[in-house]
Amino acid sequence: MNTDFDAIVVGSGITGGWAAKELTEKGLKVLMVERGRHIEHGTDYVTEMKAPWEMPFRGEGDPQLYERDFAVQSKNRHFTEYTQNHFVNDRENPYAVADGTQFNWWRSYQLGGRSLTWGRQSYRMSDHDFGANKKDGHGVDWPIRYADLKPWYDHVEKFIGVSGQNEGLSSLPDGIYQPPMALNVLEKHAKGVIEAQWPDRRLTIGRTANLTQEKEGRGVCQNRMICPRGCSYGAYFSTQSSTLPAAQATGNLTLITDTVVETVDYDAKAKRARGVSVLNVKTGERRRYTARIIFMNAGAFNTNHILLRSRSDAFPNGLGNSSGRLGTHIMDHASTVGAIALFDTFQDRTSYGNRPTGVIIPRFRNLADQPETDFVRGYSFQGGALRSTWTRGKREAGIGEAFKNNLRHVGPWRMVLVSFAESLPRESNRLRLDAVKVDQFGAPLLQIDFTHGENERKALTDAGKEASAMLKAAGGKVILSLNQPGIGGSAIHEMGGAMMGHDPRSSVTNRWNQLHDVSNIFVTDGAAMASSACQNPSLTYMAMTARACDNAVTMLKQGRI
Amino acid sequence: MPNIDSPPIASRRHLLRAGLALAGAAVTPAQVWAQLAQAGAPPPLPARMRQLLERVCDLTIPDTATPGAVKAGVPDFIILALQHGLSHTDRPPPADQFSGGAAPAGAGWLDWLRFELDLKAGGNFLAAKPAVQAKALADLDAAAYAKGGEKSPWRTLKGLIVTGYYTSEIGGSQELFFELVPGRFDPDVPVGPNDRAWSNDWTAVDFG
Numbered sequence: 001m002n003t004d005f006d007a008i009v010v011g012s013g014i015t016g017g018w019a020a021k022e023l024t025e026k027g028l029k030v031l032m033v034e035r036g037r038h039i040e041h042g043t044d045y046v047t048e049m050k051a052p053w054e055m056p057f058r059g060e061g062d063p064q065l066y067e068r069d070f071a072v073q074s075k076n077r078h079f080t081e082y083t084q085n086h087f088v089n090d091r092e093n094p095y096a097v098a099d100g101t102q103f104n105w106w107r108s109y110q111l112g113g114r115s116l117t118w119g120r121q122s123y124r125m126s127d128h129d130f131g132a133n134k135k136d137g138h139g140v141d142w143p144i145r146y147a148d149l150k151p152w153y154d155h156v157e158k159f160i161g162v163s164g165q166n167e168g169l170s171s172l173p174d175g176i177y178q179p180p181m182a183l184n185v186l187e188k189h190a191k192g193v194i195e196a197q198w199p200d201r202r203l204t205i206g207r208t209a210n211l212t213q214e215k216e217g218r219g220v221c222q223n224r225m226i227c228p229r230g231c232s233y234g235a236y237f238s239t240q241s242s243t244l245p246a247a248q249a250t251g252n253l254t255l256i257t258d259t260v261v262e263t264v265d266y267d268a269k270a271k272r273a274r275g276v277s278v279l280n281v282k283t284g285e286r287r288r289y290t291a292r293i294i295f296m297n298a299g300a301f302n303t304n305h306i307l308l309r310s311r312s313d314a315f316p317n318g319l320g321n322s323s324g325r326l327g328t329h330i331m332d333h334a335s336t337v338g339a340i341a342l343f344d345t346f347q348d349r350t351s352y353g354n355r356p357t358g359v360i361i362p363r364f365r366n367l368a369d370q371p372e373t374d375f376v377r378g379y380s381f382q383g384g385a386l387r388s389t390w391t392r393g394k395r396e397a398g399i400g401e402a403f404k405n406n407l408r409h410v411g412p413w414r415m416v417l418v419s420f421a422e423s424l425p426r427e428s429n430r431l432r433l434d435a436v437k438v439d440q441f442g443a444p445l446l447q448i449d450f451t452h453g454e455n456e457r458k459a460l461t462d463a464g465k466e467a468s469a470m471l472k473a474a475g476g477k478v479i480l481s482l483n484q485p486g487i488g489g490s491a492i493h494e495m496g497g498a499m500m501g502h503d504p505r506s507s508v509t510n511r512w513n514q515l516h517d518v519s520n521i522f523v524t525d526g527a528a529m530a531s532s533a534c535q536n537p538s539l540t541y542m543a544m545t546a547r548a549c550d551n552a553v554t555m556l557k558q559g560r561i
Numbered sequence: 562m563p564n565i566d567s568p569p570i571a572s573r574r575h576l577l578r579a580g581l582a583l584a585g586a587a588v589t590p591a592q593v594w595a596q597l598a599q600a601g602a603p604p605p606l607p608a609r610m611r612q613l614l615e616r617v618c619d620l621t622i623p624d625t626a627t628p629g630a631v632k633a634g635v636p637d638f639i640i641l642a643l644q645h646g647l648s649h650t651d652r653p654p655p656a657d658q659f660s661g662g663a664a665p666a667g668a669g670w671l672d673w674l675r676f677e678l679d680l681k682a683g684g685n686f687l688a689a690k691p692a693v694q695a696k697a698l699a700d701l702d703a704a705a706y707a708k709g710g711e712k713s714p715w716r717t718l719k720g721l722i723v724t725g726y727y728t729s730e731i732g733g734s735q736e737l738f739f740e741l742v743p744g745r746f747d748p749d750v751p752v753g754p755n756d757r758a759w760s761n762d763w764t765a766v767d768f769g
Contacts, residue, residue: 049741051730051733051734051739051741051761052728052729052733052760052761053728053729053730053733057641057642057645057647058638058724058725058728058729059728060642060647060724060728062645063645063646063647063649063651064645064646064651067646077767181746182746182748183748184748184749185748185749188748188749222742222743222744223743223744223745223746224741224742224743225763225764226741226763340768347752348751348752348753349749349750349751349752350750350751350752350756351746351747351748351749351750352743352745352746352747352750353743353744353745353746353747354743354746354761354762354763354764355746355748355764358764384764386762386764386765386768386769387752387758387762387765387769388765388769389737389758389759389760389762389765389766389769390723390727390732390737390758390760390766391723391724391727391765391766391769392769393719393723393727394716394719394720394723394724396706397702397703397705397706397707398702399620399621399695399698399699399702399719400620400621400623400695400699401623401625403621403622404622404623404625404629404736405625407723407727407737407758408736408737408757408758409752409754409756409757409758410752410756410758410759411758411765411769414768414769416768
């Protein structure tokens with residue numbers, strides 16, 4: 001097998017797929033390296049069409065198996081008996097946390113990575129976000145602004161297919177959307193009430209990478225809302241449904257699975273990366289691949305992990321870490337249930353089908369020049385309205401025929417708003433190589449040292465109050481409102497560690513996602529994030545990747561790298 | 562995970578065999594536990610416990626126009642669930658939830674159920690008249706969902722019965738409506754008193 005390529009893409013998830021597509025379409029011979037197993041689109045979605053009674057544990061899963069093999073993953077709401085084969089085995093893939101801290105690192109090691117299991121919410125970041133670090137002094141200034149990414153957001157949205165509604169908001173830039181999914185009757189009512197009472201707030205349908213119109217080779221969403229099982233219709237964006245077939249169609253892609261990148265190899269004389277050293281996890285065989293450029297798309301923390309363990313005389317603390325900041329300023333979103341309310345209205349109305357997105361209320365706090373609250377930056381809400389179903393029978397008194405007949409019908413409306421507060425970039429939140437613990441292959445474990453801060457707590461406290469006020473105004477009776485963040489990682493938006501910045505002394509990557517220290521390595525997954533904003537980040541990772549690929553190929557052609 | 566055929570169950574079976582309990586007879590928790598303590602170690606009787614489980618499932622979700630929990634195979638699901646510790650049943654039921662005092666060592670979730678129902682039925686729940694059985698379980702349920710009943714093991718067991726039924730083919734697709742591939746989303750449709758709820762409204766299953 002050929003071991004020399006134009007480009008190596010490390011990882012096959014949301015950004016790895018994009019890097020492979022963009023680079024192969026620009027004519028480069030690309031090797032994509034995936035640490036997990038191969039999953040074939042369609043045929044390998046083995047639980048996709050299963051009903052609960054066809055599952056050994058009715059979809060609930062085997063707690064004994066979960067305790068042994070999925071101790072962290074099984075805490076994820078999207079982890080079920082149907083989807084467990086799309087999550088990593090924790091026992092075989094351990095990580096460490098710093099003393100006194102906790103972190104839920106939810107992972108998918110497989111072809112397609114977390115593109116198979118992601119929440120599909122697709123939002124642009126605004127200049128409120130790109131300018132935040134400079135404005136309030138947390139972290140380092142982003143070296144890009146919205147105008148830099150806008151054409152690439154356009155490019156990505158057009159290709160992956162995002163359904164949504166343009167709203168003209170400064171905090172959540174409009175995009176190129178397929179027709180939006182519809183609000184149900186209670187959501188529509190709540191929208192009217194909230195927007196009348198708080199003119200600066202907007203309730204809109206979630207912008208989701210589920211198709212409402214066919215795209216080449218992909219069908220429209222069937223409103224099943226079982227996406228993480230895998231969708232043989234190709235109706236939501238994943239590597240398998242979208243970027244991988246595009247990359248393969250070029251004839252320029254070589255894909256290897258079950259192969260973990262142990263290190264990126266550095267040529268001190270040439271001052272550039274030579275390639276990668278890999279381990280086949282099935283055969284134990286080790287080998288090297290070489291390339292002119294390397295794209296790091298292993299997932300934010302794993303990209304950090306690989307760079308940290310790629311130590312050499314030139315970079316004793318990790319490749320590209322002359323600043324000492326590699327692994328620092330990691331983030332997640334601080335999230336919790338803002339409010340849940342019961343409604344006794346619209347009892348004669350319901351909906352048909354399983355809409356695979358909810359509603360959002362984009363950030364409305366601190367958009368003016370001066371902060372209006374005791375915290376900086378902001379938060380957003382995601383949620384929706386629904387009518388209860390049989391699961392309420394677990395919480396309600398009653399037995400016998402009357403109990404059964406009651407559960408035969410839809411229950412009352414309830415509406416949920418989940419708060420997502422921005423996570424400030426802090427140097428103390430960081431990744432390290434564990435000094436003692438190693439994995440099954442002898443490599444040091446990644447140690448995560450992360451805690452939410454006071455700013456996040458204040459933001460969530462405000463969010464809880466506002467969520468309650470909005471649901472009350474819409475006629476609901478609030479039954480729960482929380483204001484403390486979940487364990488770090490719980491938003492599944494872990495990011496940072498190789499943050500972009502102007503200055504090589506204080507940041508790891510430059511405005512083109514290149515390592516400041518090694519010009520032919522590009523970090524375009526969540527590791528490059530310099531701040532978290534408060535919206536779902538995956539679309540931004542995709543846009544950064546496409547932009548960086550375009551620039552990398554230009555520089556290659558010009559002989560600049 | 563406590564074995565459902567553990568000695569406390571067998572002991573109570575011995576108690577029942579002795580013919581001590583008669584429906585309606587007044588017994589105290591202390592009397593029941595005293596009998597248990599005197600009992601030897603008869604062979605386990607899963608059939609007897611299964612009979613209890615079936616009766617409780619039937620009382621909770623009976624046959625109506627559609628088959629109920631027993632015909633839907635819920636007892637088998639409960640046994641599997643308890644064997645594997647679903648809904649945290651790998652931990653023993655809280656000791657303070659046994660009426661009249663702490664549980665004997667090794668008492669499991671079905672031990673608790675049997676003990677409490679025997680107590681409420683005046684001795685032998687299974688031998689009691691249907692109306693007495695129904696009242697015993699209704700009382701147990703009412704107490705579990707009244708203020709202060711939050712830790713009642715019945716909430717867990719009932720939760721498993723509910724889950725077992727509505728994720729069965731009978732409960733999920735005959736009693737309720739099941740459509741794996743809706744194909745469309747209608748945001749606002751009328752719902753009448755005879756319309757069935759969806760068993761696979763996944764958002765409602767998660768948040769409802």
